[in-house]
Amino acid sequence: MSPDQTDDEFDGPSRSQLRRDASAIFKLAESLAKLTEAQLSRIPLEPDLLVEIRRTRGIHQPIARKRETQYVAKLLRRLEVEEIDAVRRVLDSDRQQFHRENAALHQLEDLRDRLIAEGDSALDDVIAEYPNADRSHLRDLIRQANTEAKKQKPPKASRELFRRLRELHAETPGSG
Known part of the structure; x- marks a missing residue:
């Protein structure tokens, strides 16, 4: 194929889309770290992930907390889309209840x-x-x-x- 020809084959999401997705997962990790223990117990997550979220809540230095939140986001990215959607639904439900x-x-x-x-x-x-x-x-x-x-x-x-x-x-x- 010459350099003038384009290949119309889909190569996957763009780099910008990947960044947006990563940013959304990071924000989800931040939201999870801000939850109270009672709220966190309602979230359907694996025990090891819950341990990391609790660890994140205990860190008060901004840089260290961001690093730990990034690690939680990395763990969240390993979950299936359905699991992440379930977490978001519970968070949205809690947010709506709070507003009511x-x-x-x-x-x-x-x-x-x-x-x-x-x-x-x-x-x-x-x-x-x-x-x-x-x-x-x-x-x-x-x-x-x-x-x-x-x-x-x-x-x-x-x-x-x-x-x-x-x-x-x-x-x-x-x-x-």
């Missing part, structure tokens, strides 16, 4: 602020949403929170009100 929980906490914070600002009218809405709520206790916490705000004291009652709303939210079936 975070959104629920923000809604409860907004509800607390509304209770403190509006008082009894907002309290009626809370009682309708959480029928097992103690109206008098919530009303006392709202009054205390308003008093603390006026006197510029630490928001102890406001925090307690938020805790109580979070408990009510957790007790209510279907709320998460």
